[in-house]
Amino acid sequence: MSGISQEDVAHLAHLARINIPSSELGHYAQQLDAILNAVAEVSSLDTANVAAMSHPVPMTNVFREDIPGVSLTAEQALSGAPAVEDERFRVPRILDEE
């Protein structure tokens, strides 16, 4: 069930949008492999008839009354933004040039 290569780490890092330098991939692969070997212990228990638990307090559909409340102003919401233009978040280009 385990065995994680440098290529795997590079692929996962891409999925997670983290630009890991290729010189560090080997070290991460080694550490992650050791961790995966250790966490494989979850397979040691018989869980054939056990339901999965996502949350300690089972709750569904927590609603509030549909009444407008106080919320952040646009200025407050933008106050921590790295770049702002026309009262909006300014982002790097999101489409590739084709």
Next chain:
Amino acid sequence: MSDLIRKDASELAGLVSSGEVSAVEVAQAHLDRIAAVDGAVHAFLHVDTKGALASAAAVDAKVKAGDKLSVLAGVPLGLKDILATNGLPTTCGSKVLDGWIPPYDATVVTKLREAGVVILGKTNMDEFAMGSSTEHSAFGPTHNPWDLERIPGGSGGGSSACVSSFEAPLAIGTDTGGSIRQPAAVTGSVGVKPTYGGVSRYGIVALASSLDQAGPCARNVLDTALLHSVIAGHDPMDSTSINAPVPDVIAAAKRADIKGMKVGIVKELGGEGYQAGVRSRFEESVALIESLGAEVVDVSCPSFPAALAAYYLILPSEASSNLAKFDGIRFGNRVGDDGTKSVEQVMSETRASGFGSEVIRRIILGTYALSAGYYDAYYGQAQKVRTLIKQDFDAAFAKVDVLISPTAPTTAFKIGEKLDDPLAMYLNDVATIPVNMAGLPGMSLPIGLAPEDNLPVGLQIIAPAMADDRLYNVGAAIERELLAKWGGPILGMAPELAGA
């Protein structure tokens, strides 16, 4: 140095409300202490001198006006830097949030402000609360006041260190796998992880949403209870918040009577792998509990040995999702945006330069555990183990009122000792993790020093969900006996810090 810094929070609140001492004097005494010793301890990332003195002055004005005050009005506090504070930096110990100033307060912060608690500043932590030593902070480690070469626990090492070095009588921590209780254990202070949903998570930067819980840190059980009572309660802003009355933790801390209670020793949390001095102090506590008229029995929780493995799948999975928002788009730092790069490239550069290695490890691990083809074997299986852990607790609490174990397998280790061995670091939380998996309340209480290294040892007390009051009753009963035996608080045995 003013003797105000050695006083309990309850005493300070009494002095302030009676007008004997002003809240400004109390705040200034603690700010002076921080100035004198925090260069060596490094518990604080930001000290808010102006804000602290202003809120203290507001409390003094209320005293003069004869207004009714809360139980902790005028008492200073250190706030873990994971709670959003309006107008005050919130970094989570990460470069990616260096310089970010939130536009709102976490609910816990709102409650503290309303209660007149004086927020001295923000305390250091492992980056995004990932760690057991505070060495993973991007801003340098915090040092344990018992021995500055040792770790103060983690992730909330700043909170435990500020309390145990008399920089603040109170602190707020967050506990996802032990980050309040393990730091309390290794610094000789008290820390409580409340029932999941007992304290609002609104405005607390999420690590693993199904495990995270904020809670109180202090130097004794009653002060911890007072702080618990101030921050707990239902919050419509947190959909996982429990809509039920807060257990009367203050009354429980004052009751301190365990005659006739049934206390279970968790067989799987102790013995092999636990330091000799941790075991001997734990065994002494068991004898003490029996001498107070409680019945002690052994309890087996057979799934617990797999809890650590399940936790290190569930936590990274949830964290990899929660930390996706730190991408340099809406807040925090942005790296590499030179006008030529795509948003994807900018995000990838921002995250690579903003996150430390432990955060990257856990995000990659979580991304892997949630991948198609591995989901069932890892994340799915871990969730089933979580059910088994909860069933073990349910079976145990059918027989006993509370469970006990050592809080951590060892006393404080040396800074640097486990830094590049993630698995060794993870083992620090082996006894605290099952509690988070089931959403239960847990306390760490100092029970003495390990004879071999003269460093503090913690006792973990665990109660059923929403029975947080039992922790305080049991903790206060044991504490009263230990204080009599020691002739004063355990922190009185800690060495004086240079500069004080």
